[in-house]
Amino acid sequence: xxxxxxxxxxxNVAEGNPLTVKCTYSVSGNxxxxxxxxYPNRGLQFLLKYITGDNLVKGSYxxxxxxxxxxxxxxxxxxxxxxxxSALYFCAVSRQDTDKLIFGTGTxxxxxx
Amino acid sequence: DARVTQTPRDKVTEMGQEVTMRCQPILxxxxxxxxxQTMMQGLELLAYFRNRAPLDDSGMPKDRFSxxxxxxxxxxLKIQPSEPRDSAVYFCASGSLVPNTxxxxxxxxxxxxx
Numbered sequence: 001x002x003x004x005x006x007x008x009x010x011x012n013v014a015e016g017n018p019l020t021v022k023c024t025y026s027v028s029g030n031x032x033x034x035x036x037x038x039y040p041n042r043g044l045q046f047l048l049k050y051i052t053g054d055n056l057v058k059g060s061y062x063x064x065x066x067x068x069x070x071x072x073x074x075x076x077x078x079x080x081x082x083x084x085x086s087a088l089y090f091c092a093v094s095r096q097d098t099d100k101l102i103f104g105t106g107t108x109x110x111x112x113x
Numbered sequence: 114d115a116r117v118t119q120t121p122r123d124k125v126t127e128m129g130q131e132v133t134m135r136c137q138p139i140l141x142x143x144x145x146x147x148x149x150q151t152m153m154q155g156l157e158l159l160a161y162f163r164n165r166a167p168l169d170d171s172g173m174p175k176d177r178f179s180x181x182x183x184x185x186x187x188x189x190l191k192i193q194p195s196e197p198r199d200s201a202v203y204f205c206a207s208g209s210l211v212p213n214t215x216x217x218x219x220x221x222x223x224x225x226x227x
Contacts, residue, residue, distance in 0.1 A: 034215060043117075043204060043218035044156075090156060099144045099210040100169060105155035 002027045004093050004104035012110045013081045021076040021107045023091030030096040033074040035065055038088040038106075047089075050074060061085070081111045115139045119205050119219035126226055131193040134222045136205030137186055145188045146206040146216060147173075147180055156204075162188065163210070195226045 003026045013019045025031055032051050036044040048059025055067045065076045074091060091104045118137040126132055138145050147159040160170035165182040173180065177196070182188045192199055202223050208216035 036218075043220045044206075046215045046217070049215050099163065099208060100158070100161060101146060101206075101208070101216055102158060103148070103156040 002093050002095065002100065002102045004091050004102055006089075006091055006104035006107045008107050009105075010108045010110060012112065015083050015111050015113050016080050019078050019081040019085070019109065019111070021089050021091075021109060023074045023076065023104060024072050025074060025091070025093045026072065027093050027095055032094045032096065033065070033067060034092040034094075034101070035059065035063070035074075035076050036090045036092065036103075038090065044090060047076070081109075083111050083113055085109060086111045115217075117205055117207050117217050117219035119203075119222050121222060122220060123223045124225070126195055126224070128196055128226055129194045130226075131191065132195050132199075132224060132226075134190045134203050134205075134224070136188040136190075136207075136219060138188060138205070138207030139217055140186070142207035142209050142214070142217075144208045144210060144216075145182060146204075146208075147188070147190050148204040148206065150202045150204060150221070151200075159190070159203075192224075195224075197226045200224055200226050 005024045034049045035047040038044045048057050050057045050067045058064045063078050088106050090106045094101045120135045144163050146161040149157045159173040160180040162182050179191045202221045204221045206216040206218045208214050
């Protein structure tokens with residue numbers, strides 16, 4: 001079985017400060033990990049993914065995420081937050097041998113000016 | 114610019130009526146997902162297909178929901194009869210296991226059952 005946990009319903013950060021949105025996963029075998037962002041009344045947009053290789057993955061809009069196998073985590077980070085980053089962020093997991101994609105419950109990021 | 118197309122964007126219907134939502138996946142993608150998004154449950158996987166064959170529909174209420182892919186360019190999600198608790202945003206997404214393509218989402222169908 002696959003599952004994803006996003007322990008924070010909301011993350012608040014001041015513009016210009018670094019941000020972290022947490023994600024932990026549970027899956028048998030090698031995980032494929034994804035981050036998506038959703039703006040109001042829109043579909044989900046892909047940000048970045050980890051399939052294999054370097055544990056630090058860089059994605060769109062200056063976001064990055066670090067895969068940590070021992071902690072089963074894939075936290076999303078950005079060095080300097082923008083007000084326009086305010087949105088709903090989803091972490092998702094699938095497995096090497098299946099493309100079944102399971103999402104976490106989402107974390108609302110609020111960046112204050 | 115390739116994208117997943119969902120119709121209708123919005124649907125208001127009365128309880129007991131049949132609702133059909135349609136999705137056109139990105140050409141060449143062989144996996145199609147249906148998700149439901151609500152405030153309480155977040156983003157739930159209802160069903161997914163690979164090469165038009167249903168692989169997992171365990172997240173779908175079987176008595177009233179059905180999902181099909183009549184051909185590679187069309188996926189449908191049907192609710193019959195609809196109930197107020199079905200009110201949600203339904204998303205379709207497509208992707209490809211090989212070569213590990215991420216899933217691309219449509220804009221969603223906002224369903225309101227009154």
